[in-house]
Amino acid sequence: MKIKSFMALGATVAICGCQTSNQADYMQIGYGPSFEVAHAQCEMRKGSVDQGYLAIGSPAFVAGAGLGNALDNAIAEDQYMKNCLIISGWKRAPHGKGAAATTAAATGSPPTPYGVARAPGSWINTALLDWSAANNKCSAGDKAACATRTKLGAQLRAAGVNPTPV
Structure with a gap:
């Protein structure tokens, strides 16, 4: 019985021990707070997704239910962190790309998020900025x-946006 418990505990530690969340794992995909600020904000709120549990039965069943609940909570917190950081303008980097984003941030030049050199999000944001720059010129x-x-004004009006100079 103890061997099974130790094996389950060892597997849990091995799975959870691989989790990292440093800036090298993320790349900037939009405008927003720095990684440290965004990560701290998300970290403070991630506990809100935890679910409690109630288990009645043998000690092994209760321990198993607790372990299962802990794993479910860890998965839910990880998903929450991923989504929260995306909303804040950060995304998990594809393997090997995070270091380049960190280097660019350290030099003071923000990385180009997925080829979009200006506003992130929909094409409307970028088109509005381009329209404004063209209007000034x-x-x-x-x-x-x-x-x-x-040309941009026609495209924006077709999408239901009426650009006006600010």
Whole structure:
């Protein structure tokens, strides 16, 4: 009986011991707080996804239920952290890409999130920023910028957004 308990405990420690959450595992995909701030905010709230349990029966059954509940809670917390950090503008990096994002952050230049050099999220955000930049250049007399502004304005209006200068 004790051997099975120790094996289950050893497997749990091995699985949970592999979890890491440092900045090298993440890359910036949008604008938002620094990794440290985003991680701290998510870390404070991740306990809210934990579920309790009630088990009645033999000591082995109660221990198994507790272990199962602990594993379920760890999985739920990990999923919460993943989603919370995505909302904050950070995503788990593909294998081998996190170090490049960390290096770029250390040099002061933010990494280009998935090829989007400007606003993250939908194309509308980027189109609005591009329209605004083109509008400013058009006001200064740039004919090419006026054509770009007209083209982007038509695309945005078709999507239900009416761009106006700020």
